[in-house]
Every structure is written in C-alpha cells, then in structure tokens.
Amino acid sequence: MKNLAVALLLFLSSFCYAQTSAEFQPASTNVWGAEYPRVDSAGRAEFRLKAPSATAVKLNFWSNSKLDMVKGADGVWTVTTPPLVPGLHYYNFDVDGVNANDLGSHAFYGGSRDASAIEIPEAGATYYLPQNVPHGAVREIWYMSKVTGTWRHAEMYPPPGYDTSSKMRYPVLYLQHGGGEDETGWIKQGHANFILDNLIASGNTKPMIIVMAYGYARRAGQVDPDMAGQPFGSPAMMKAMQDMAQVFEDDLTQALIPYVDANFRTIADRDHRAMAGLSMGGMQTFQVTFDHLDLFSYIGGFSGASGLLMTNAEKPNMKTAFHGALADPAAFSKRVHLLWIGVGTEEPPQMRTSILRLHTAFTDANVKHVFYESPGTSHEWQTWRRDLKDFAPRLFQ
C-alpha cells in the first residue's frame, strides 16, 4: 500500500541520521527527525543544504550579516557559525538569490512569511521553558469583527486554574507581536505561556489572562490605495499607515475587547486591563492606550513605543506629543499604574537611540516610568521574553 509505505518512510526517516556528534545536537526548533541545523554548548550552529546545482549559497540571519556556505563534493553546502547570542534567530538560505526555508527547521511567522528560526539555549535560563508547574492551555479565538467585516483569529492564554474555578475572574493583558509577525508569535516564538506559568507558580505574579490579537487590519469594504511609485516615507504612505493603525485600534477596542469580556471571565475595567507589544506592537500599544486611558491603566513598550505619536524633534514637546496625553505628567502618572519601556543593549543604534530618547523625555518631564535594558540582546525574541518576565510581575498588584 503506497501511502502506508509513505507513512512508514516518514516514521523511519529520522533513523537515517542517527549518528550525531556528542557535542552538536539537533536544535529544539527542528522538525521531527531533522539532524540539522544543530547547536553546541557554546552556541555555535551548523547548517546544511543540499543544492548540487547552485553556484552561491548564503546563510542569512536577519539580525546579522550573511555567512557564505561552502559546497562539498556531495553537493551539500555547509557552514558552522561562531557562538550566537542566546534566543530565537530568524534566518533563511539564499540560494543564487532565491530565499529558501530550511526544511529541517519548524517555521515561525515573521517577516510576513512562515520563516525558519533556530533556538540557541541560554545557559541556566529556564523561565521560558515548560516546567513541572500548572500550565494554562492556550486557546484559539475566532471573532467576527464589524470593523473589518471578517472572521479574525486571536490567541488567549488562560492562567492555570481558569478551568477548575468556574467563578474566579481575572485581569487581562493584551500583548502584541511585531511588524511582519502575527498573533501566533508570542506563544510559538515568545513562549509567553511558559513565562507566565512559571511566574505565576513562583507566587510573585498575579494570575491573568493574556490576549494576543492579529496586528494587521483592513476596514470593511476598504480598497487598498495603489502605492506604486510612492517613495518610502512619503505623505501618502504615512497616511496609509495611520489609517491602518486606526483600523487596528478600532478592531481591538470595538470588536475584540467586547468579545473577550463577553466570553471569558475577565474583570472588565481599566484597573484590570493592560496592553504591551514589541516593536510595531509597542507603537500600537502606545497609540491605543494613550487614546483610551478609559480602557487601560498598564502600558508596556518592548523595543518600540513612540511611533506616530511623537515627533522626530530632538527633544519632543510633551505638551503636544502622544496626542497630548502627557501634557499634565502628574495627572498622567496618577492615572496610569505602570508605564514601562525596554530595549536590548545590542539593538540597532537607531532603535536604541529612539528608546533612550523617550526614556530621557519621560524623565525630564517627570513622567513616572520603568526603563529596562536587556543585556547583550538585539531586536529579537530573547529581549522580548525578558521584557515580559520583568513586566508581568508589575501588573495588577
């Protein structure tokens, strides 16, 4: 029977690669049975791709430069990296100019595609890994949005115990992915569920619901403008972006939050509602929360915060920045229970500069806030896992 034969082959394909060096082991992000890519204890990683006809193959880490791969007599291209920073790194192969996934790696939605990524373990760090503690079973939500006119998919983390206590109600953190990612990112890439499981089990974090929305949205009936020929950053492009951001804001506040409060045991008031996001999601967080301080009282910007709401002036005018929400810093700091911003020490200079400038502006204006730096990490998921680990225990206390 051909198909059972296929199943048999797949069952057994892993055995063909059973000879592993003691030092290098298959990455935890690999698919079942894939021996490559693999990682050693120093964080070095080995990659391979069979491409006998190719003339140039590169390994492209999105946060770093490209590495040339070397062709062997068997048509297999290989490369071993220097030790990599711990965390999850997106990458692809460049095969004579064609962007190819590594089929040995699971795919993670980033860069507006299902992309390869490799996990480099952080020695001694277990806070983002599954432990022998109660687990919240992440749920997939489908809600019909009158804003977009479509079914939309979101994910929801219920704290451990949500199912066994039928009366208890919980505060909610809305947690957003970055540009080119989607609502699956905080679980698949970020391990937000394991981070919260572990924090809650340790006793220093309040049990909470996390809702992860899809950050892209088109208004019902909207026809996308034709941007062909528009230079990057042009007024037409900026307007299109502002329009998109507004659709997301409306979907979140008019469709998703009412759905969540109607269907889950939330405490549906601003004192028990937080929002945070990474990169583009941080920008969206600042827009949504500063426009809706009636809905939110805890705010987090992970490697991205100001966006459209702050001018590019060297020293922003706090009277007018953020739609004027900070014009009276004392009143703002009294109303908002937590304003949190963070950045990795190895992020690109422009990103670091923008967050540090925001930190300075908040400090100068006496806006109470928390500023966190993730040592040694760049604009990647290890920074945002650490951000969540620092941010979540401060919520709803």
Place this chain on the structure above:
Amino acid sequence: MKNLAVALLLFLSSFCYAQTSAEFQPASTNVWGAEYPRVDSAGRAEFRLKAPSATAVKLNFWSNSKLDMVKGADGVWTVTTPPLVPGLHYYNFDVDGVNANDLGSHAFYGGSRDASAIEIPEAGATYYLPQNVPHGAVREIWYMSKVTGTWRHAEMYPPPGYDTSSKMRYPVLYLQHGGGEDETGWIKQGHANFILDNLIASGNTKPMIIVMAYGYARRAGQVDPDMAGQPFGSPAMMKAMQDMAQVFEDDLTQALIPYVDANFRTIADRDHRAMAGLSMGGMQTFQVTFDHLDLFSYIGGFSGASGLLMTNAEKPNMKTAFHGALADPAAFSKRVHLLWIGVGTEEPPQMRTSILRLHTAFTDANVKHVFYESPGTSHEWQTWRRDLKDFAPRLFQ
C-alpha cells in the same frame, strides 16, 4: 527609526500588488498581502517565483505530477494550472533541484516539514468554513508523558458551550493526523473545529470534545536504531515501525487519555470514547482501538485502516487478522458501536484497493461497518474533511 521603518514597509507591502485581475483572487491560504498564488472560480491557480539565476523551476503538487514553470524577462517564473480538485493541496517549488517553499503561502505541517499548500474552494460547500454559529475555542495542551519522558503537545477542541456550562460532561473523539503531519493538522488543514461547530449547530451531532495527539513518539531513553543501509520494508525496518507504533499506543492510553480525563469534563468510559485517524492515523486507530476495546467503542479509518494488523494475503484470515479482535464478528459488532472506513474515489490504486479489500473482508465476515467513498477526491484533506462530516454525526447517539 529603522525597525519602525521595517514595520511600516511590512504594513504597506500589500499595497504594491493592489492591481488584481477580477477573475483570479489571492488564495485564502496566502499570507497577509501576498497576491500569489491566486485562484479563479474554475479552480485554476496561478503561481510565481522570482529566480533570475535558475535554469529550471517546477511546481510540484504532491498528489500530482510536476508542472514546468516558464521564465519571464523579469526573472519571474510563472505557471497557470488546469482546474484543480477542490480542497487543500500541498506543494513546493523545485528550483534546480532545491525544494523551496512558496513564501506567499502559509505553511502547513506535512511531509515532515512546514510546507506550502493552496486551498481550492469547493463551490457551494460551507461545512468546513467559519459560520455565524457558536465556536469551540481550540486549546493547546502540554502534558508530561512518562512513556516518552518528554513534554508533549496536543490540541483539544471543546464543543461550543463548554466554558459556559461548568457541570456538563462530554464524550471524546481522539482524532489523528497522517504520516509526516502533526497534531496541528486537523485544525489548520482539516478545519475540524469549523466542521464540528457547524454540525453541532445543525442539531444532528452530539457536542463532543476532540483531542488531537502527536502521532510520533520515542520511548524514554530510547536510542534510535541505525537503519543506514536497511532496504525499505526490511525486517529491521518493520520491527522499528512496530516499536514506534507501540510507543504511540502506550503514550495515548497511559499518558494522554488519563491527562484528558483528569483535566477536562469528559465522560470517561468506552461508550463515550471514539478514535479515528487519516492514513497513518487510521492505521494507528485500528491498532490502538482493537487492542483496547475496553477503552473505545467507536472506530474510524480515513484512507488508512489495516496497517500492521492485517496480513497482505488476498483474502485475510479474520480469525487471526487484527490480533484476533474480529475472530467472533457477532461479538465484535455487538461491542463496537461504530466501525467506519472511507476512501476517496481518486486515491492511488493501491490505497483504494486496500480499503476496498478491507470493506469486502468485513462484509464477507458479517462485521457490521459503514463504508464511505468521497467522490472525486484523492489522498488529500478534502477527503478527510468529508469523512469527518459523515463520521461525527454517527458518534454517541
């Protein structure tokens, strides 16, 4: 700020392709903003890949033959298919011998990789699409398995209303993916949640929990045998497969079922427990249920059923086949509430033959069973969606 600029670019990338033919539309399986692949109302599909340096590019549908793509002056390779059978089709590009995903398509785990796939709508069929009915919010389960010694991931569909009624208990269907797929397949590819939402809303299907396990397992401490040089179907390979199947059976019956019954509101007896699976999952279903008629009373084999349990003799000896479970057909038919097998009319001859042979053997031995044929479909997800639509209403009645 570079990263907000990247986010902006991603926000707007879809606009660059805003000019669409009225006839062809982006496939529902595409990522946000991807104009290709696209589908017309006859089921024809257009694909494109930019690969200026390539010398030969093919489009490889896994259930069909390869189609040659044609290179344009701009270095973009294109092809338009004849009308395709409705349903979800796995595919990849073959670029000078390198297996490349289509980055315009979402990835679906199949063929032991995150693979591209395109959805061809079935005219008039809505049973597997989200409708304005109550939805069950699929959950991700992590359980520690003493059988494998690892954390294992499964998915669980609770029927609509599971959260609002805190006392109601439900029967459970264990539903398995095929070879090279994983526990995400029945939701992402199969839309099992929407199929059940719609069936339950129509009133002719009992509300039930569905649990979807990962079908691959290694026993704790197991060292994979070195199969290098072993010919396909060799005794060593058959033994390895039987060992693997047994580990899965032990994990399901000794770890997962106890976890599910302890953590969800199930009715934990054989009269309220079913199992079904597709292809390799059908084979596993027959092995697990025939070995454990104390645990299961409803059995479904979708395009795959007999596997290791039946000899390849032209007319199987029902006294010895299936570990002897059918030696007394009358007793078996009294004990098992439903035995269901199905196959698509366009499946490969060997698969059709094996299922038809099983149907004949059951009939000749007076084993009560349901036999279903999916018209016009092959060894693909549209067959299995239809199987579930026919199978689920027969459960727990």
